[in-house]
Amino acid sequence: MMDNRIRYKIAEAARMAGVSPSTLRLWESQGLVDPVRTDSGQRLYDSAHVERLKRISWLRLDKGLNPAAIRETLKSEEQDGTEETPAEVGSSSGGRTIGAKLRHLRREMGCTLEKVAATTGIASSLLSTFERTSQGLSVKALHDLAGFYGTTIAALTGQAETSARESLVRNGDWTAWPPTSSGVTVQNLTIDRRQMECHRFQLAPGASSEGAYSHAGEEFLHVLVGRMELILDGDQFFELREGDSFYFESRRPHSWRNSNDGETVLIWVNTPPTF
Structure with a gap:
Protein backbone atom coordinates (compact mmCIF):
# COMPACT_ATOMS: atom_id res chain seq x y z
CA MET A 1 0.00 0.00 0.00
CA MET A 2 1.30 3.46 -0.88
CA ASP A 3 2.26 5.66 2.10
CA ASN A 4 0.49 8.99 1.47
CA ARG A 5 1.45 10.67 4.74
CA ILE A 6 2.81 14.19 4.40
CA ARG A 7 6.43 14.42 5.45
CA TYR A 8 8.44 17.50 6.32
CA LYS A 9 12.09 18.33 5.97
CA ILE A 10 14.06 19.10 9.12
CA ALA A 11 13.77 22.88 8.77
CA GLU A 12 9.98 22.67 8.36
CA ALA A 13 9.56 20.26 11.27
CA ALA A 14 11.77 22.42 13.51
CA ARG A 15 9.72 25.52 12.68
CA MET A 16 6.46 23.71 13.44
CA ALA A 17 7.83 22.50 16.78
CA GLY A 18 9.22 25.92 17.66
CA VAL A 19 12.86 24.84 17.91
CA SER A 20 15.97 24.91 15.73
CA PRO A 21 17.10 22.19 13.28
CA SER A 22 20.23 21.66 15.41
CA THR A 23 17.94 20.91 18.38
CA LEU A 24 16.20 18.18 16.36
CA ARG A 25 19.58 16.63 15.52
CA LEU A 26 20.49 16.73 19.22
CA TRP A 27 17.20 15.10 20.25
CA GLU A 28 17.77 12.40 17.65
CA SER A 29 21.25 11.68 19.06
CA GLN A 30 19.67 11.46 22.53
CA GLY A 31 17.17 8.85 21.32
CA LEU A 32 14.12 11.08 21.74
CA VAL A 33 12.95 11.02 18.13
CA ASP A 34 13.60 8.76 15.15
CA PRO A 35 12.81 10.45 11.82
CA VAL A 36 12.38 8.67 8.52
CA ARG A 37 15.56 8.55 6.41
CA THR A 38 15.60 8.68 2.63
CA ASP A 39 18.09 6.66 0.58
CA SER A 40 20.28 9.76 0.46
CA GLY A 41 20.16 10.15 4.24
CA GLN A 42 17.79 13.10 4.37
CA ARG A 43 15.65 13.34 7.51
CA LEU A 44 11.87 13.47 7.06
CA TYR A 45 9.20 13.98 9.74
CA ASP A 46 5.50 13.13 9.53
CA SER A 47 2.71 14.67 11.60
CA ALA A 48 3.20 12.12 14.41
CA HIS A 49 6.87 13.10 14.60
CA VAL A 50 5.94 16.78 14.81
CA GLU A 51 3.51 16.14 17.66
CA ARG A 52 6.22 14.17 19.45
CA LEU A 53 8.65 17.06 18.95
CA LYS A 54 6.16 19.49 20.48
CA ARG A 55 5.71 17.11 23.40
CA ILE A 56 9.47 16.83 23.93
CA SER A 57 9.80 20.60 23.86
CA TRP A 58 7.07 20.98 26.47
CA LEU A 59 8.58 18.35 28.75
CA ARG A 60 11.97 20.02 28.41
CA LEU A 61 10.93 23.64 28.89
CA ASP A 62 7.86 23.50 31.11
CA LYS A 63 8.83 20.58 33.32
CA GLY A 64 12.62 20.91 33.13
CA LEU A 65 13.16 17.20 32.48
CA ASN A 66 16.49 15.91 31.23
CA PRO A 67 16.72 13.59 28.17
CA ALA A 68 16.63 10.40 30.25
CA ALA A 69 13.51 11.52 32.11
CA ILE A 70 11.86 12.59 28.85
CA ARG A 71 12.54 9.15 27.33
CA GLU A 72 10.99 7.42 30.34
CA THR A 73 7.97 9.75 30.31
CA LEU A 74 7.32 9.18 26.63
CA LYS A 75 7.76 5.43 27.02
CA SER A 76 5.33 5.35 29.93
CA GLU A 77 2.75 7.40 28.02
CA GLU A 78 3.03 5.10 25.01
CA GLN A 79 2.52 2.04 27.21
CA ASP A 80 -0.55 3.22 29.11
CA GLY A 81 -1.97 5.53 26.45
CA THR A 82 -2.06 8.59 28.70
CA GLU A 83 -0.55 11.97 28.13
CA GLU A 84 -0.73 15.16 30.10
CA THR A 85 -0.79 18.24 27.91
CA PRO A 86 -0.21 21.90 28.66
CA ALA A 87 -3.93 22.56 28.29
CA GLU A 88 -4.62 20.15 31.16
CA VAL A 89 -2.39 21.96 33.62
CA THR A 157 10.38 28.54 37.99
CA GLY A 158 10.02 28.74 34.22
CA GLN A 159 13.30 30.36 33.19
CA ALA A 160 13.19 28.59 29.84
CA GLU A 161 16.03 27.52 27.59
CA THR A 162 15.74 29.00 24.10
CA SER A 163 17.69 29.23 20.87
CA ALA A 164 17.49 33.03 20.68
CA ARG A 165 20.76 34.83 20.07
CA GLU A 166 19.80 37.90 22.08
CA SER A 167 17.92 38.56 25.28
CA LEU A 168 16.69 42.09 25.95
CA VAL A 169 14.87 42.66 29.23
CA ARG A 170 13.88 46.25 29.97
CA ASN A 171 14.41 47.81 33.38
CA GLY A 172 11.65 46.62 35.69
CA ASP A 173 10.28 44.04 33.26
CA TRP A 174 11.87 41.12 35.09
CA THR A 175 9.93 37.97 35.77
CA ALA A 176 10.24 36.75 39.35
CA TRP A 177 10.43 33.48 41.16
CA PRO A 178 7.39 32.67 43.29
CA PRO A 179 7.78 34.11 46.82
CA THR A 180 9.07 30.85 48.22
CA SER A 181 11.25 32.20 51.00
CA SER A 182 10.53 34.97 53.49
CA GLY A 183 12.30 38.19 52.60
CA VAL A 184 13.98 36.85 49.45
CA THR A 185 12.88 38.11 46.02
CA VAL A 186 14.65 36.65 42.98
CA GLN A 187 14.10 38.18 39.54
CA ASN A 188 15.24 36.76 36.19
CA LEU A 189 17.40 39.18 34.22
CA THR A 190 17.25 37.10 31.04
CA ILE A 191 14.49 35.29 29.20
CA ASP A 192 16.62 32.19 28.64
CA ARG A 193 19.29 30.20 30.45
CA ARG A 194 21.57 28.68 27.82
CA GLN A 195 24.95 29.01 29.56
CA MET A 196 24.24 31.37 32.45
CA GLU A 197 21.55 32.07 35.02
CA CYS A 198 21.42 35.81 35.67
CA HIS A 199 19.38 36.97 38.65
CA ARG A 200 18.65 40.07 40.69
CA PHE A 201 18.31 39.28 44.39
CA GLN A 202 16.43 41.60 46.76
CA LEU A 203 17.01 40.65 50.40
CA ALA A 204 14.97 42.09 53.23
CA PRO A 205 16.75 42.76 56.54
CA GLY A 206 17.69 39.41 58.09
CA ALA A 207 16.84 37.38 54.96
CA SER A 208 19.15 34.44 54.34
CA SER A 209 19.61 31.16 52.50
CA GLU A 210 18.79 29.37 55.79
CA GLY A 211 21.62 26.90 55.32
CA ALA A 212 24.45 25.97 52.96
CA TYR A 213 24.11 24.31 49.56
CA SER A 214 26.43 23.41 46.69
CA HIS A 215 26.19 22.40 43.03
CA ALA A 216 28.28 22.23 39.87
CA GLY A 217 29.55 25.41 38.23
CA GLU A 218 30.88 28.86 39.05
CA GLU A 219 29.24 31.95 40.53
CA PHE A 220 29.73 35.71 40.39
CA LEU A 221 27.89 38.29 42.42
CA HIS A 222 27.99 42.08 42.64
CA VAL A 223 26.37 44.09 45.45
CA LEU A 224 24.37 47.06 44.15
CA VAL A 225 22.88 48.25 47.42
CA GLY A 226 23.45 47.27 51.05
CA ARG A 227 25.68 44.65 52.61
CA MET A 228 25.71 40.86 52.83
CA GLU A 229 27.70 38.09 54.48
CA LEU A 230 28.79 35.10 52.40
CA ILE A 231 30.09 31.94 54.10
CA LEU A 232 32.13 29.34 52.18
CA ASP A 233 32.98 25.83 53.40
CA GLY A 234 31.32 26.61 56.72
CA ASP A 235 34.28 28.53 58.12
CA GLN A 236 35.27 31.29 55.67
CA PHE A 237 33.36 34.53 56.18
CA PHE A 238 33.25 37.39 53.69
CA GLU A 239 31.43 40.68 54.19
CA LEU A 240 30.48 42.26 50.88
CA ARG A 241 29.57 45.94 50.77
CA GLU A 242 27.99 48.10 48.12
CA GLY A 243 30.10 47.98 44.95
CA ASP A 244 31.94 44.78 45.95
CA SER A 245 32.13 41.75 43.63
CA PHE A 246 32.87 38.13 44.45
CA TYR A 247 33.60 34.95 42.49
CA PHE A 248 33.72 31.35 43.75
CA GLU A 249 33.24 27.75 42.63
CA SER A 250 29.71 26.52 43.22
CA ARG A 251 30.85 23.10 44.45
CA ARG A 252 31.99 24.76 47.69
CA PRO A 253 29.17 24.74 50.27
CA HIS A 254 27.92 28.32 50.51
CA SER A 255 25.36 30.21 52.52
CA TRP A 256 24.50 33.87 52.83
CA ARG A 257 22.48 36.46 54.72
CA ASN A 258 21.64 40.14 54.50
CA SER A 259 23.79 41.78 57.19
CA ASN A 260 22.43 45.25 56.40
CA ASP A 261 19.85 47.15 58.47
CA GLY A 262 17.94 47.81 55.26
CA GLU A 263 17.40 46.04 51.95
CA THR A 264 20.33 44.52 50.06
CA VAL A 265 20.19 44.22 46.27
CA LEU A 266 22.72 42.27 44.21
CA ILE A 267 23.32 40.73 40.80
CA TRP A 268 24.02 36.99 40.95
CA VAL A 269 25.24 34.94 37.97
CA ASN A 270 25.56 31.13 37.86
CA THR A 271 27.20 29.19 35.03
CA PRO A 272 26.34 26.66 33.75
CA PRO A 273 22.62 26.78 34.69
CA THR A 274 22.70 24.33 37.61
CA PHE A 275 21.12 26.43 40.38
Whole structure:
Protein backbone atom coordinates (compact mmCIF):
# COMPACT_ATOMS: atom_id res chain seq x y z
CA MET A 1 0.00 0.00 0.00
CA MET A 2 1.30 3.46 -0.88
CA ASP A 3 2.26 5.66 2.10
CA ASN A 4 0.49 8.99 1.47
CA ARG A 5 1.45 10.67 4.74
CA ILE A 6 2.81 14.19 4.40
CA ARG A 7 6.43 14.42 5.45
CA TYR A 8 8.44 17.50 6.32
CA LYS A 9 12.09 18.33 5.97
CA ILE A 10 14.06 19.10 9.12
CA ALA A 11 13.77 22.88 8.77
CA GLU A 12 9.98 22.67 8.36
CA ALA A 13 9.56 20.26 11.27
CA ALA A 14 11.77 22.42 13.51
CA ARG A 15 9.72 25.52 12.68
CA MET A 16 6.46 23.71 13.44
CA ALA A 17 7.83 22.50 16.78
CA GLY A 18 9.22 25.92 17.66
CA VAL A 19 12.86 24.84 17.91
CA SER A 20 15.97 24.91 15.73
CA PRO A 21 17.10 22.19 13.28
CA SER A 22 20.23 21.66 15.41
CA THR A 23 17.94 20.91 18.38
CA LEU A 24 16.20 18.18 16.36
CA ARG A 25 19.58 16.63 15.52
CA LEU A 26 20.49 16.73 19.22
CA TRP A 27 17.20 15.10 20.25
CA GLU A 28 17.77 12.40 17.65
CA SER A 29 21.25 11.68 19.06
CA GLN A 30 19.67 11.46 22.53
CA GLY A 31 17.17 8.85 21.32
CA LEU A 32 14.12 11.08 21.74
CA VAL A 33 12.95 11.02 18.13
CA ASP A 34 13.60 8.76 15.15
CA PRO A 35 12.81 10.45 11.82
CA VAL A 36 12.38 8.67 8.52
CA ARG A 37 15.56 8.55 6.41
CA THR A 38 15.60 8.68 2.63
CA ASP A 39 18.09 6.66 0.58
CA SER A 40 20.28 9.76 0.46
CA GLY A 41 20.16 10.15 4.24
CA GLN A 42 17.79 13.10 4.37
CA ARG A 43 15.65 13.34 7.51
CA LEU A 44 11.87 13.47 7.06
CA TYR A 45 9.20 13.98 9.74
CA ASP A 46 5.50 13.13 9.53
CA SER A 47 2.71 14.67 11.60
CA ALA A 48 3.20 12.12 14.41
CA HIS A 49 6.87 13.10 14.60
CA VAL A 50 5.94 16.78 14.81
CA GLU A 51 3.51 16.14 17.66
CA ARG A 52 6.22 14.17 19.45
CA LEU A 53 8.65 17.06 18.95
CA LYS A 54 6.16 19.49 20.48
CA ARG A 55 5.71 17.11 23.40
CA ILE A 56 9.47 16.83 23.93
CA SER A 57 9.80 20.60 23.86
CA TRP A 58 7.07 20.98 26.47
CA LEU A 59 8.58 18.35 28.75
CA ARG A 60 11.97 20.02 28.41
CA LEU A 61 10.93 23.64 28.89
CA ASP A 62 7.86 23.50 31.11
CA LYS A 63 8.83 20.58 33.32
CA GLY A 64 12.62 20.91 33.13
CA LEU A 65 13.16 17.20 32.48
CA ASN A 66 16.49 15.91 31.23
CA PRO A 67 16.72 13.59 28.17
CA ALA A 68 16.63 10.40 30.25
CA ALA A 69 13.51 11.52 32.11
CA ILE A 70 11.86 12.59 28.85
CA ARG A 71 12.54 9.15 27.33
CA GLU A 72 10.99 7.42 30.34
CA THR A 73 7.97 9.75 30.31
CA LEU A 74 7.32 9.18 26.63
CA LYS A 75 7.76 5.43 27.02
CA SER A 76 5.33 5.35 29.93
CA GLU A 77 2.75 7.40 28.02
CA GLU A 78 3.03 5.10 25.01
CA GLN A 79 2.52 2.04 27.21
CA ASP A 80 -0.55 3.22 29.11
CA GLY A 81 -1.97 5.53 26.45
CA THR A 82 -2.06 8.59 28.70
CA GLU A 83 -0.55 11.97 28.13
CA GLU A 84 -0.73 15.16 30.10
CA THR A 85 -0.79 18.24 27.91
CA PRO A 86 -0.21 21.90 28.66
CA ALA A 87 -3.93 22.56 28.29
CA GLU A 88 -4.62 20.15 31.16
CA VAL A 89 -2.39 21.96 33.62
CA GLY A 90 -3.81 25.21 34.89
CA SER A 91 -2.33 28.13 36.81
CA SER A 92 -2.38 31.89 36.74
CA SER A 93 0.73 31.94 34.56
CA GLY A 94 -0.46 29.41 31.99
CA GLY A 95 1.43 26.45 33.46
CA ARG A 96 1.87 24.61 36.72
CA THR A 97 2.88 26.46 39.84
CA ILE A 98 6.26 25.42 41.19
CA GLY A 99 4.55 23.51 44.01
CA ALA A 100 2.34 21.62 41.57
CA LYS A 101 5.38 20.80 39.43
CA LEU A 102 7.15 19.30 42.44
CA ARG A 103 4.07 17.30 43.41
CA HIS A 104 3.86 15.93 39.86
CA LEU A 105 7.57 15.00 39.87
CA ARG A 106 7.16 13.28 43.24
CA ARG A 107 4.24 11.22 42.01
CA GLU A 108 6.08 10.34 38.81
CA MET A 109 8.91 8.95 40.96
CA GLY A 110 6.44 7.02 43.10
CA CYS A 111 7.60 8.77 46.27
CA THR A 112 5.60 9.61 49.36
CA LEU A 113 6.06 12.89 51.19
CA GLU A 114 7.64 10.91 54.02
CA LYS A 115 10.27 9.42 51.69
CA VAL A 116 11.18 12.82 50.25
CA ALA A 117 11.34 14.24 53.77
CA ALA A 118 13.62 11.45 54.96
CA THR A 119 16.00 11.97 52.03
CA THR A 120 16.10 15.78 51.96
CA GLY A 121 15.69 16.53 55.66
CA ILE A 122 12.71 18.81 54.93
CA ALA A 123 9.69 18.21 57.15
CA SER A 124 6.84 16.45 55.34
CA SER A 125 4.42 19.11 56.61
CA LEU A 126 6.49 21.82 54.90
CA LEU A 127 6.66 19.75 51.71
CA SER A 128 2.89 19.28 51.72
CA THR A 129 2.28 23.00 52.28
CA PHE A 130 4.72 23.95 49.53
CA GLU A 131 3.14 21.59 47.01
CA ARG A 132 -0.19 23.33 47.64
CA THR A 133 0.91 26.96 47.99
CA SER A 134 4.43 27.27 46.48
CA GLN A 135 5.44 29.06 49.66
CA GLY A 136 7.29 28.28 52.87
CA LEU A 137 10.65 26.83 51.76
CA SER A 138 14.04 28.50 52.06
CA VAL A 139 16.37 28.87 49.08
CA LYS A 140 18.52 26.04 50.44
CA ALA A 141 15.52 23.74 50.91
CA LEU A 142 14.21 24.50 47.44
CA HIS A 143 17.67 23.87 45.96
CA ASP A 144 17.93 20.52 47.76
CA LEU A 145 14.44 19.55 46.63
CA ALA A 146 15.22 20.41 43.00
CA GLY A 147 18.36 18.28 43.24
CA PHE A 148 16.36 15.35 44.62
CA TYR A 149 14.10 15.47 41.54
CA GLY A 150 17.02 15.89 39.12
CA THR A 151 16.15 19.41 38.01
CA THR A 152 17.04 23.02 38.89
CA ILE A 153 15.24 25.93 40.51
CA ALA A 154 15.50 27.90 37.26
CA ALA A 155 13.75 25.13 35.33
CA LEU A 156 11.04 24.80 37.97
CA THR A 157 10.38 28.54 37.99
CA GLY A 158 10.02 28.74 34.22
CA GLN A 159 13.30 30.36 33.19
CA ALA A 160 13.19 28.59 29.84
CA GLU A 161 16.03 27.52 27.59
CA THR A 162 15.74 29.00 24.10
CA SER A 163 17.69 29.23 20.87
CA ALA A 164 17.49 33.03 20.68
CA ARG A 165 20.76 34.83 20.07
CA GLU A 166 19.80 37.90 22.08
CA SER A 167 17.92 38.56 25.28
CA LEU A 168 16.69 42.09 25.95
CA VAL A 169 14.87 42.66 29.23
CA ARG A 170 13.88 46.25 29.97
CA ASN A 171 14.41 47.81 33.38
CA GLY A 172 11.65 46.62 35.69
CA ASP A 173 10.28 44.04 33.26
CA TRP A 174 11.87 41.12 35.09
CA THR A 175 9.93 37.97 35.77
CA ALA A 176 10.24 36.75 39.35
CA TRP A 177 10.43 33.48 41.16
CA PRO A 178 7.39 32.67 43.29
CA PRO A 179 7.78 34.11 46.82
CA THR A 180 9.07 30.85 48.22
CA SER A 181 11.25 32.20 51.00
CA SER A 182 10.53 34.97 53.49
CA GLY A 183 12.30 38.19 52.60
CA VAL A 184 13.98 36.85 49.45
CA THR A 185 12.88 38.11 46.02
CA VAL A 186 14.65 36.65 42.98
CA GLN A 187 14.10 38.18 39.54
CA ASN A 188 15.24 36.76 36.19
CA LEU A 189 17.40 39.18 34.22
CA THR A 190 17.25 37.10 31.04
CA ILE A 191 14.49 35.29 29.20
CA ASP A 192 16.62 32.19 28.64
CA ARG A 193 19.29 30.20 30.45
CA ARG A 194 21.57 28.68 27.82
CA GLN A 195 24.95 29.01 29.56
CA MET A 196 24.24 31.37 32.45
CA GLU A 197 21.55 32.07 35.02
CA CYS A 198 21.42 35.81 35.67
CA HIS A 199 19.38 36.97 38.65
CA ARG A 200 18.65 40.07 40.69
CA PHE A 201 18.31 39.28 44.39
CA GLN A 202 16.43 41.60 46.76
CA LEU A 203 17.01 40.65 50.40
CA ALA A 204 14.97 42.09 53.23
CA PRO A 205 16.75 42.76 56.54
CA GLY A 206 17.69 39.41 58.09
CA ALA A 207 16.84 37.38 54.96
CA SER A 208 19.15 34.44 54.34
CA SER A 209 19.61 31.16 52.50
CA GLU A 210 18.79 29.37 55.79
CA GLY A 211 21.62 26.90 55.32
CA ALA A 212 24.45 25.97 52.96
CA TYR A 213 24.11 24.31 49.56
CA SER A 214 26.43 23.41 46.69
CA HIS A 215 26.19 22.40 43.03
CA ALA A 216 28.28 22.23 39.87
CA GLY A 217 29.55 25.41 38.23
CA GLU A 218 30.88 28.86 39.05
CA GLU A 219 29.24 31.95 40.53
CA PHE A 220 29.73 35.71 40.39
CA LEU A 221 27.89 38.29 42.42
CA HIS A 222 27.99 42.08 42.64
CA VAL A 223 26.37 44.09 45.45
CA LEU A 224 24.37 47.06 44.15
CA VAL A 225 22.88 48.25 47.42
CA GLY A 226 23.45 47.27 51.05
CA ARG A 227 25.68 44.65 52.61
CA MET A 228 25.71 40.86 52.83
CA GLU A 229 27.70 38.09 54.48
CA LEU A 230 28.79 35.10 52.40
CA ILE A 231 30.09 31.94 54.10
CA LEU A 232 32.13 29.34 52.18
CA ASP A 233 32.98 25.83 53.40
CA GLY A 234 31.32 26.61 56.72
CA ASP A 235 34.28 28.53 58.12
CA GLN A 236 35.27 31.29 55.67
CA PHE A 237 33.36 34.53 56.18
CA PHE A 238 33.25 37.39 53.69
CA GLU A 239 31.43 40.68 54.19
CA LEU A 240 30.48 42.26 50.88
CA ARG A 241 29.57 45.94 50.77
CA GLU A 242 27.99 48.10 48.12
CA GLY A 243 30.10 47.98 44.95
CA ASP A 244 31.94 44.78 45.95
CA SER A 245 32.13 41.75 43.63
CA PHE A 246 32.87 38.13 44.45
CA TYR A 247 33.60 34.95 42.49
CA PHE A 248 33.72 31.35 43.75
CA GLU A 249 33.24 27.75 42.63
CA SER A 250 29.71 26.52 43.22
CA ARG A 251 30.85 23.10 44.45
CA ARG A 252 31.99 24.76 47.69
CA PRO A 253 29.17 24.74 50.27
CA HIS A 254 27.92 28.32 50.51
CA SER A 255 25.36 30.21 52.52
CA TRP A 256 24.50 33.87 52.83
CA ARG A 257 22.48 36.46 54.72
CA ASN A 258 21.64 40.14 54.50
CA SER A 259 23.79 41.78 57.19
CA ASN A 260 22.43 45.25 56.40
CA ASP A 261 19.85 47.15 58.47
CA GLY A 262 17.94 47.81 55.26
CA GLU A 263 17.40 46.04 51.95
CA THR A 264 20.33 44.52 50.06
CA VAL A 265 20.19 44.22 46.27
CA LEU A 266 22.72 42.27 44.21
CA ILE A 267 23.32 40.73 40.80
CA TRP A 268 24.02 36.99 40.95
CA VAL A 269 25.24 34.94 37.97
CA ASN A 270 25.56 31.13 37.86
CA THR A 271 27.20 29.19 35.03
CA PRO A 272 26.34 26.66 33.75
CA PRO A 273 22.62 26.78 34.69
CA THR A 274 22.70 24.33 37.61
CA PHE A 275 21.12 26.43 40.38
